[in-house]
Amino acid sequence: xxAPGDATQTVRIELGERSYPIxxxxxxxxxPAAWAGLPRAHAAMIVTNSTVSPxxxxxxxxxxxxxxxxxxxxxxxDGEAHKDWACLNQIFDALLGAGCDRKTVLFALxxxxxxxxxxxxxxxxxxxxxxxxxxxxxxxxxxxxxGGKTAINHPLGxxxxxxxxxxxxxxxxxxxxxxxxxxxLAAGLAExxxxxxxxxxxxxxxxxTNADALLAREPRALAxxxxxxxxxxxxxxxxxxxxxxxxxxxxxxxxxxxxxxxGLGYGAWLHGEAVGCGMVMAARLSQRLGLVDTAFVQRLTGxxxxxxxxxxxxxxxxxxxxxxxxxxxxxEGGEIRxxxxxxxxRAVMRPxxxxxxxxxxxxxxxx
Ligand code: NAD
Ligand code: GLY
Numbered sequence: 001x002x003a004p005g006d007a008t009q010t011v012r013i014e015l016g017e018r019s020y021p022i023x024x025x026x027x028x029x030x031x032p033a034a035w036a037g038l039p040r041a042h043a044a045m046i047v048t049n050s051t052v053s054p055x056x057x058x059x060x061x062x063x064x065x066x067x068x069x070x071x072x073x074x075x076x077x078d079g080e081a082h083k084d085w086a087c088l089n090q091i092f093d094a095l096l097g098a099g100c101d102r103k104t105v106l107f108a109l110x111x112x113x114x115x116x117x118x119x120x121x122x123x124x125x126x127x128x129x130x131x132x133x134x135x136x137x138x139x140x141x142x143x144x145x146x147g148g149k150t151a152i153n154h155p156l157g158x159x160x161x162x163x164x165x166x167x168x169x170x171x172x173x174x175x176x177x178x179x180x181x182x183x184x185l186a187a188g189l190a191e192x193x194x195x196x197x198x199x200x201x202x203x204x205x206x207x208x209t210n211a212d213a214l215l216a217r218e219p220r221a222l223a224x225x226x227x228x229x230x231x232x233x234x235x236x237x238x239x240x241x242x243x244x245x246x247x248x249x250x251x252x253x254x255x256x257x258x259x260x261x262x263g264l265g266y267g268a269w270l271h272g273e274a275v276g277c278g279m280v281m282a283a284r285l286s287q288r289l290g291l292v293d294t295a296f297v298q299r300l301t302g303x304x305x306x307x308x309x310x311x312x313x314x315x316x317x318x319x320x321x322x323x324x325x326x327x328x329x330x331x332e333g334g335e336i337r338x339x340x341x342x343x344x345x346r347a348v349m350r351p352x353x354x355x356x357x358x359x360x361x362x363x364x365x366x367x
Contacts, residue, residue, distance in 0.1 A: 008034075009223070011230040013146065014238045018166045022146060022230050024223060028173040029059045029134075032066050038168055039130045041103040043070040047091055047118040048109040049078040052136055055179055060109055060134060068105070072098055076114065080267040083113045083153045085161075091121040102126040105168070111137035111184075112144030112271065116159070119150030123165035133167045136176040138188025138222070139272050142195075142229035143250075145170045147237040153266055157327040158258045164242050172230075174222055186308035187272025189214060190253075192225050193303055194279060195232045197296075198249045198339070198347040203228055204303070211306055248330055249347035252339040253279030256313070259324035263316040276309030277364075284360045285352055286340040296344055313365040318358045321365075325357075 008025030028034040044064050048057050053075040061071045074094035076087050095104065106129060108118030115133050122131035133145035151162025177185070189207075192214075196204025206224070207214070213221035233250065240246040257278030260269055269277075283297045305311050316324075322336070330337045335351050342348040 006223070009227055011227060011234050013166070013234045015166060015241055018148075018241075020167060020169050022170040022172065022234070024141075024172045024174065024226050024230065026173070026175050026219065028171050029056060029176070030063055032063060034171050034173075035063055035067055038067065038132060039103065039105055041068060041101075041105050041130075043072060043098070043100055043104045044068040044107060045095060045098070045100060045104055046071065046073040046107045046109050047076070047114060047121070048073065049076045049114055051078045052110040052114070056109060056136060056176060060107065064107070072100075076117070078113075080113055080153070080261070080271065081265075083117055083151075083266065085152060088117055088121055088152055091117065092125060095121075095125055100125075102129055104129050106131040107134055108132070108145070108167075109134045109136065110140070111135065112140045115140050115145050116149070116151050116162070119148070119165050119167065120152060120162050123150055123163040128165070130168050131165075133170040135170065135172055137180060137184055138177055138226075139184070139191050140188075141172040141174075141177075141226045142188060143191040143233065145172070146230055146233045147247075147250075148241065156262075157324075158262055158266070160327075160329070166241075170230075172226055174219060174226065177217060177222060182308070183270065184272075185215070185217070187270040187276075189307040190272035190276035190279070190304070190309055192229050193300075193307065194250070194252050194275065195229050197279070197283070197300060197341050197344060198252050199232050199236070199345060200228075201345040203232070204344075208303055211303070215307065248349045249339055251330065252341070252347055253277075253282050255325050255328050255330065255336065255338050256281040256321070258328060259316070259321050260313055262324050262327075263320055264314055269310075269314075273310055276304045276307075277311060277313050280304060280311045281313065281360050281364045282338060283341055284364060285338060285356060286342070288356045288359060289340065289352060291340055291342045291348070292344065296341070311364075313361070315366045318361045321361055322354060322357065
């Protein structure tokens with residue numbers, strides 16, 4: 001585990017010629033070593049948003065000036081509601097307006113919204129330019145910046161328009177988490193908790209023991225949580241980059257969660273909040289299918305509540321939930337396929353009868 005003064009840690013994503021490192025440490029934004037060895041180019045473009053820009057963009061720009069003759073910035077409007085075509089176009093407008101060539105390196109400075117949109121812009125601009133993820137939320141450091149999924153939302157479904165496109169590097173400066181609002185910290189903890197039930201129950205034990213330290217943002221606890229999450233994600237993505245099978249386990253809680261996000265309107269609930277509640281629903285469905293016992297469901301529900309996440313979903317109506325979940329990317333021929341827990345520490349993807357899903361929704365949503 002690292003703390004200020006400790007050495008930077010590196011987790012590698014092994015994807016052949018698309019392999020890259022995830023650097024995890026303190027004060028990395030200002031560390032010239034964090035930015036050395038990236039593709040050479042005349043210009044760099046920092047893509048960020050109106051909240052993160054005043055906090056961190058100048059520091060990143062200063063560090064990058066040691067490597068690029070020109071460092072530009074485009075600050076997008078903040079929020080999940082802006083993860084759309086109009087905002088994506090702002091990135092293209094900035095790149096084309098500044099005459100950026102096909103070697104220009106994009107730096108995604110912000111949370112998962114900025115990271116997903118910058119990655120998609122990088123995949124498309126001049127048919128592909130290099131990009132670097134500089135995640136500044138806990139959620140982005142433990143999940144969204146890693147693995148190359150990029151996307152924007154569509155009014156009919158979340159992350160429906162996108163591409164697999166890997167970054168050159170991920171740089172997680174743990175110090176940036178100090179300015180994160182508590183609600184966003186909790187949202188990030190949802191994706192950390194996710195890794196326990198799907199892959200590593202020893203990590204779930206550790207999270208339970210260290211929940212208070214994580215909520216108090218103790219550097220060593222955060223460093224360990226980020227590193228272990230990235231290790232698990234690297235292990236999964238290294239085997240199944242394009243989600244032909246195993247990678248789907250990373251979507252535990254997401255089928256219900258995406259329905260909540262789309263059903264309420266993007267941004268009403270944070271992505272991590274929806275995933276937290278979605279994990280409770282998926283665990284209950286697993287229990288109804290005889291895959292886990294009630295003690296496991298109670299344990300997971302207790303941990304999700306303890307880190308400050310909702311465990312009761314909004315009352316969208318069962319039919320609306322089902323309709324939204326049929327648009328999920330894992331659905332096949334209109335049949336919803338859920339990521340379920342098949343015994344603690346092991347996930348499986350399978351369909352479930354609508355009647356059981358409706359029972360779970362009746363138990364798990366507000367009256
Ligand atoms: P976000 O990007 O909206 O960031 C959350 C909020 O925190 C925003 O208001 C942002 O401006 C602010 N912020 C960011 N860094 C900050 C800092 N250091 N200090 C203060 N404020 C800061 O949300 P998120 O939770 O980071 O990401 C959610 C998004 O990630 C969703 O769109 C989700 O679909 C996507 N996602 C993608 C993947 C993937 O594999 N690509 C995985 C999980 C989630
Ligand atoms: N967050 C899901 C994935 O990266 O596959």
